[in-house]
Amino acid sequence: MSSLFVFEIRHSQFEIAMQFTSESVETLVEQFSKLPTIGTKTARRLANYVLKMPREEVEAIADALMAVKEQVQRCSTCFVVADEDPCPICGSDKRDQSTICVVEESSDLLAIERTGEYRGVYHVLGGVISPLDGVGPDDLRVHELASRIDPSFDDTATNGDLDADADEAGTGASTNGEPTEAVEAQGGRVDEVILAVNPNVEGDTTAYYISQLLEPFDVEVTRIARGLPIGGDLEYADEATLSRALEGRGGVEDGDRS
Numbered sequence: 504m505s506s507l508f509v510f511e512i513r514h515s516q517f518e519i520a521m522q523f524t525s526e527s528v529e530t531l532v533e534q535f536s537k538l539p540t541i542g543t544k545t546a547r548r549l550a551n552y553v554l555k556m557p558r559e560e561v562e563a564i565a566d567a568l569m570a571v572k573e574q575v576q577r578c579s580t581c582f583v584v585a586d587e588d589p590c591p592i593c594g595s596d597k598r599d600q601s602t603i604c605v606v607e608e609s610s611d612l613l614a615i616e617r618t619g620e621y622r623g624v625y626h627v628l629g630g631v632i633s634p635l636d637g638v639g640p641d642d643l644r645v646h647e648l649a650s651r652i653d654p655s656f657d658d659t660a661t662n663g664d665l666d667a668d669a670d671e672a673g674t675g676a677s678t679n680g681e682p683t684e685a686v687e688a689q690g691g692r693v694d695e696v697i698l699a700v701n702p703n704v705e706g707d708t709t710a711y712y713i714s715q716l717l718e719p720f721d722v723e724v725t726r727i728a729r730g731l732p733i734g735g736d737l738e739y740a741d742e743a744t745l746s747r748a749l750e751g752r753g754g755v756e757d758g759d760r761s
């Protein structure tokens with residue numbers, strides 16, 4: 504008797520809910536909620552907004568979502584996300600292939616491109632060294648960077664204990680600074696590596712690690728100037744500040760490690 508009563512109440516609540524919503528809307532809310540910074544409330548607002556949007560606009564969003572999964576890849580040279588491999592920057596004969604600017608993510612590359620000041624190429628690390636988050640050098644594309652400077656940078660260094668002694672691993676890969684034939688075949692040697700990592704502890708650690716790793720090679724390693732706010736994010740720096748930071752780049756100091 505009582506269970507039937509509860510069933511009737513639940514059933515009527517369900518009917519009421521179904522008058523105002525639908526399974527499709529609830530699914531959309533659930534999917535939006537999976538995105539970062541989107542809570543259930545915002546997800547519901549977005550879903551309601553989608554309901555009111557013209558069909559062609561919704562299709563454009565759906566197409567854009569699928570396109571990033573189907574068309575976007577990473578450049579096999581600099582690892583930026585791009586629609587083609589090599590990316591337009593690596594593939595351009597107008598870019599100076601002898602200067603590599605090292606950035607954490609593709610979004611940092613865009614920030615530097617917006618300044619319109621930089622004519623070299625890039626290398627996207629895919630993050631920074633952060634022991635607290637369990638991110639070590641092997642989780643980043645640092646060996647790929649060394650291989651761009653000298654393709655004979657062998658995998659023994661990659662498999663070795665780079666964390667323990669960066670300097671030792673680097674020395675093992677030294678080639679007396681002479682460009683190998685493979686480097687020349689790829690379109691010239693690298694003269695300068697500019698580290699454009701963010702000015703925070705992780706960025707400092709990463710800059711120090713890379714400068715040590717590249718020490719044996721005949722390449723100048725610089726870091727963009729400290730005009731950027733400490734702890735700030737390169738991605739959000741204004742163009743003028745970023746231009747000045749690039750212009751005033753200097754050597755990587757040991758003090759950067761602290």
Ligand SMILES: [Zn+2]
Nearest residue numbers: 578581590593
């Ligand atoms: Zn590229």
